[in-house]
Amino acid sequence: DADVTQTPRNRITKTGKRIMLECSQTKGHDRMYWYRQDPGLGLRLIYYSFDVKDINKGEISDGYSVSRQAQAKFSLSLESAIPNQTALYFCATSDDGTDTQYFGPGTRLTVL
Amino acid sequence: GQQLNQSPQSMFIQEGEDVSMNCTSSSIFNTWLWYKQDPGEGPVLLIALYKAGELTSNGRLTAQFGITRKDSFLNISASIPSDVGIYFCAGQLTGGTSYGKLTFGQGTILTVHP
Numbered sequence: 442d443a444d445v446t447q448t449p450r451n452r453i454t455k456t457g458k459r460i461m462l463e464c465s466q467t468k469g470h471d472r473m474y475w476y477r478q479d480p481g482l483g484l485r486l487i488y489y490s491f492d493v494k495d496i497n498k499g500e501i502s503d504g505y506s507v508s509r510q511a512q513a514k515f516s517l518s519l520e521s522a523i524p525n526q527t528a529l530y531f532c533a534t535s536d537d538g539t540d541t542q543y544f545g546p547g548t549r550l551t552v553l
Numbered sequence: 554g555q556q557l558n559q560s561p562q563s564m565f566i567q568e569g570e571d572v573s574m575n576c577t578s579s580s581i582f583n584t585w586l587w588y589k590q591d592p593g594e595g596p597v598l599l600i601a602l603y604k605a606g607e608l609t610s611n612g613r614l615t616a617q618f619g620i621t622r623k624d625s626f627l628n629i630s631a632s633i634p635s636d637v638g639i640y641f642c643a644g645q646l647t648g649g650t651s652y653g654k655l656t657f658g659q660g661t662i663l664t665v666h667p
Binding site for chain 1: 557559562583584586588593594595596597598601641643645653654655657658659660
């Protein structure tokens with residue numbers, strides 16, 4: 442079984458709709474991250490959380506919100522999706538005291 | 554904004570050739586990591602580097618943490634078709650606000666022709 446899972450894997454939605462992407466992990470890590478990937482831009486950090494009570498904005502947080510429901514769960518929401526949020530979204534985890542991050546398989550989101 | 558410059562952006566090579574890619578920055582990094590992303594998957598860690606000057610190998614892969622702490626390279630020897638994918642460098646910048654966060658390069662797209 443995968444250590445970091447993301448649901449859904451693919452989603453097509455319309456402008457203005459609310460969307461939630463979910464991430465679960467069985468690695469027991471405290472730190473969780475949400476990134477988006479666009480061609481030629483690498484991965485950019487949206488939000489991150491170092492434990493259940495900790496939420497921090499990343500490089501590109503505008504238009505997004507997150508919820509850390511438990512150590513193992515970190516969800517990303519788009520309150521009102523817009524076409525330029527069409528991208529590949531990745532969740533990642535890491536252990537305290539290390540820089541190595543482990544990524545989920547990604548969610549491909551298309552906003553029409 | 555983007556603080557890591559990764560090059561080349563793409564490479565088309567023949568099977569058996571060696572590959573070299575690098576990342577440079579004007580900022581100092583504490584850690585350098587190299588990831589590979591297969592189509593339809595998330596990035597997977599290849600090599601982690603923690604000290605300036607460190608040279609580390611993982612099979613046909615070799616990576617080095619630059620002495621100035623502002624650059625790193627990844628070499629792949631004797632490439633094979635399954636080396637196809639996107640390779641990312643990532644690093645943790647020095648400074649308290651960067652704690653626990655990685656900065657990623659733009660990626661190098663590698664295509665290997667049999």
